Amino acid sequence: MSFNTLKKNRFFKVLTNTFVLIFIPFLIWMLFFDENSYLVHRKFNQEVKDLENTISFYQTKIAEDKATIKKLDDSLQLERFAREQYLMKKENEDIYIIEFDTIK
Template identity: 35%
Template sequence: MKKQSEEIIDEELTPAIPKKKIKDTRVFKFVWNRYFILTVAFLVWMFFFDQNSFFVHRELDKQIRLLENDEEYFQENLDRETEKLNQLNNNPAEIERIAREQHFLKKDDEDIFIIQEEKVEKPQNKKNE
């Protein structure tokens, strides 16, 4: 009986402070709100699982950059080749130069000597094992 009387005295001396439960907090109520849960689930779905997810867009952006680089490269090559074609169409001396250098054509009274340099491979040093 003494224990009960001590508890009663303690309760009378100390004011009753209501304990807040976790379920009563504003944050808990906000997080468990059905609209918040649906919004988070939608964002997770769109970010990771959807056909147009963030990761798919990153891969597609990489491919676009590579294709743009290829486009620049091929455009430069096209410009160079167009310039060469214009020179061939307008300059007969250029046609003769290409015929001699690349196709080894010659005039009737000429002799052509083709000199090729041989690549000599250096012997590899053998380590004593």
């Protein structure tokens, strides 16, 4: 293929257009090298999703803790919670912890 036939080729004309010659490096710069590049935005979007998941997790935990606190208004429930969670006991009382071996 000679240079003249290459010049007449539509693809060659588009690539040698001044606007295209300026736009392609600009596009590459904006996608990969700029401070606000696509890669940076992708990383930030992933961080936002992770933080939203963390927020959701903690909101669920807060709701569970509020329900537990509401249950602990009753003195019997408070005593039961203290015995189960913190192994507290009354005077002159012995506590035995029985653990079952689940590994066979």
